[in-house]
Amino acid sequence: MNEQQKITIVQNIMNANDGLAEQNRQNLLSARLFSINIMASPGAGKTTLIEKTLHAFTPSHRVLVVDGDIATTYDADRAAAAGAKAIQINTGGDCHLDAMMVSRALSQTTLSEYDLLIVENVGNLVCPANFELGTYKNVLVASVPEGDDKPHKYPGMYRGVDVVVLNKIDLLPYVDFDSEFFSKGLQVLNPNVEIIPLSCRTNEGLEKWFGWLNKEMDIFKKETS
Amino acid sequence: MHELAVTQSILDIVLQNASQAQATKITNIYLVIGDLSSIVDDSVQFYWDIISKDSIAEGAQLQFRRITTQFECLDCHEVYQPDGDSIICPHCGSTRIKVLSGEEFYLEAIDIEK
Ligand SMILES: Nc1nc2c(ncn2[C@@H]2O[C@H](COP(=O)(O)OP(=O)(O)OP(=O)(O)O)[C@@H](O)[C@H]2O)c(=O)[nH]1
Ligand SMILES: [Mg+2]
C-alpha cells in the first residue's frame, strides 16, 4: 500500500558545511592559532599579498599557508619559497574551498606549532561566500582593474567579510575607478567594514594591512588566553 | 559553480529525513532559494538527476520557490529590488538599507510514499 505524506523539514541547506566550519573554528581556537581566509576574483593579487605578508611576518611568526587551487601547486610553491609551511588543496574542479577540505588539510599538521594561518581560497567572486571555513577573520581582496561596481554586482561576497583590501592602487591613474561608488556598494551590506587600499607593486598601504593583522592577532590572543 | 556540493547537501538532508519517516520513495522536494544566494536551479536539477540515481529519491521532482531580493531604505523607506548595476537606494542614494528578503536558502518539505 502506498501512503502519501508530506514531511515539513525547514533545514538550512548549508548545515553540513556550517557544522564542519564550526569544528574547524573550535580546533583553531584551542590551538590558539589566529586564522584568515583570503577570497578574491582570479588574479586580484591574493598570492602576491600573501608573499608580502610572509616577508613581513615570518621573521617573527610561524606561518602556515593553506592554498586552494583547482589544479596546480604554483601558489603553494610561492608561499613555501617565501618562508611559510604550505599545504596545497587541489579542489579537483571545485570553484571554492569548503570546510571539509580545510579540515583535512589542517589534520596534516600540528596547529599549535603556528601563530598565523592564511587560507588562500580559490579565485572566484561568487561561490566562496556560501562556504564558511571556520577561520577567525574573512578577508576580501578587490583590485582596481576589476572595476568599482563589483560590490554592487556580487553583494553576497562582500557582505560577510571583516576587511576589504583594495589592491593595485598603482593602476588608479590608468583606470576609471570611482572609489566612492566602490565604498558605497560596500557600505550597503557591510556598513562597518574597513577598506585598506594598497599596492603590492609599490608597497604603498602595506603597512596599514600589516597593522590590521597585528591588531587582530592581539585581540585574538587576549580572547584565547 | 558550486551546485554539486549544494545538491549533495540537499540529498543528504532528504535521505536522512526520509529514512526517519520510513519512506520507500520520495516524490517531491520543496526548496526555498533567495536570489542573493546565487544558486542556479537548472544546475541543481542537472546534478540531482545524477546523484540521486539508485536511491529512494531517484526521480523526485525538485520544486523551487525563488525569493526575489528586496531592500528597504532606512532613510526614505523606499522598498526596492537592486537592479544589478547598483545596490544603493534608487530614490535618495542612501547606503543605509535593510535586507527584507533574498537570503533564504533552505529545504522546506518533502513528499514521500511509504
Ligand atoms: N600593477 C599591479 N599588479 C599586481 C599587484 N598585485 C599583484 N599584481 C599582479 O597581478 C597578477 C596576479 O597576482 P596573483 O597574486 O597571482 O593573483 P591571485 O589572486 O593569487 O590569482 P589566482 O590565485 O590565480 O586567483 C600578477 O601578475 C601580479 O604581479 C599590484 O598591486 N599592482
Ligand atoms: Mg593565487
Ligand SMILES: [Zn+2]
Ligand atoms: Zn532612500
